[in-house]
Amino acid sequence: MATIDLVDVRKTYPGGAEVIHGLDLAIADGELLVLVGPSGCGKSTLLRMIAGLETVTGGTIAIGERPVNKVEPADRDIAMVFQNYALYPHMSVRGNLEYGLKNRNTPRDVIDARVAEAAEMLEITPFLDRKPRQLSGGQRQRVAMGRALVRQPKAFLFDEPLSNLDAKLRGQMRIEIKRLQRALKTTSVYVTHDQMEAMTLADRLVVMNSGRIEQVGTPIELYERPATVFVAGFIGSPPMNFIELGAFPSDVQSSLSRQATGADLVGVRPETIVFESPDSDAIRLECQIELIEPVGAESHVHVRWNEQRLVVECRGHPGFSEGQTQAFYLNPSALHFFDQASGQASRAAS
């Protein structure tokens, strides 16, 4: 149990390329924090710096208020779950679970008790004497988590642990990780590029982009009040539509600029666009339907409005046909406003 504090953390590679640009982050005790961002944004590097697998070239990282910049990974009291599991192939599952404890000279009876407990929790007791190669992907993932669990560390670090699993298993394991984390209340940092995984798992979410933090907050905060264009486009599926303010008719423009002064980009969530009985101040867009993607409970309708491509999420199957013209309505109170030059959200003027 511990907090993790990052103060002005930087990472510069020997070649001179800075990949983490002075980053501050306080992770609360028992929190499940998810780092999310596109590949190459530095999220894995940051996690590996917390783990001690990458050196810190600037700033301080403290785990449980103890600065750990120069501390070996083994002495940081953290456990890590790797993307490709990184199980020791020549050891049995039991051997894999025990290895970290043995290296710390843990007494035999404690090792046995912890292994039994972790195996019970993860339902891998029947496989304890098998080799990793005799297990399926999901089972290996459980063993990898078990290896972290038995150590009873101050913090868990997850590096895209589910990306090698198929979609169905990923959903199951996601729930399991969350349940486990809730039960153990161990501070956890979880890296993923999958925004769905990030949203569902996180207590708090950190969106990263090219070595910087774009926004930190609960998943709902980030979804409802994205601070930047990047966050707005990254969180939510299908992604937010962006329309330049200048594309609207002038009367709409002037009424919108009253809502947010200085904004020149309007963001619209696909699920807030409707096609039926709007109230009077809704903005009407005459669109051409290009493509319909039925997804079961809803349909993603790809439409073209003037030169602009938009995605509309409709409940059920609205019975449009591709190529037809259809009016859609935007609710002005559900719009997001941004300043294109700075990429920042413009707060409502009121």
Added chain:
Amino acid sequence: MVENRPWLNVLTHCVLVLGVIIVALPVYLAFIASTHGPTEFLQGIVPLLPGPHLLENYGEVLTQGMTTSGAPPLLNMLANSTLMALIIVVGKISISIISAYAIVYFRFPLRTLAFWVIFITLMLPVEVRIIPTFKVVADLGMLNSYAGLTIPLIASATATFLFRQFFLTVPDELMEAARVDGAGPLKFFRDILLPLSRTNIAALSVILFIYGWIQYLWPLLVTTDPKYYTIVMGIKRMATVADSDPKWNLVMAAVVLAMIPPVFVVIAMQRLFVKGLVETEK
């Protein structure tokens, strides 16, 4: 490709049988020759069926050697060869696995240079550098010793290179997981890398054992004391005799005996080879 064409079957079998004959016939002839008396060969006709002198011939070479050509008893030479081959296997594998570990897993100054220097020695086998090597060994007083027989052959890059290539295929995450699990460099090497290299070590052992066993030129140079003769050079000594015909039956007995240990090693290690092929997943 599953095809069922009878004439193709016949053809493939013919080719295979031919191949077996080419390899096996000389061995068979050597064995047959070693069971005959000394006079049979002088007529110029090679017998094809075993003769009655099997035990007699083998007994003689094993315990007495061939006094006329100054060859010591074969038992002694077999022991020397075995010892030499084993020292080469153990020495080469232990040195090269450690150096490969250093080159792959540690960042030290001139690391790449070190690797290339090791790599370049691949171009310089013992035969190429034989004169300077002999000079060095002689100056160090290692002539007529097991050290002189083996050390120059131990220093070579092939095994280092092979282990390096293998270590590069081991995922980095394993090393990182071990670091998080509290395993230092030596523990990681002992607990993880060494067990993973088991099949590689087995394969290399076979190759290196045979490499050590068939050494001819080097032992010929550094040993003048019959106590240190090895079997392969011994055969040559038996075949060249002054003022009389070589005793081919005894030479062939020595040849057959010299073949047995490598064959035995290959057969014994074959299980590990196959296991290594099955256990490819890391």
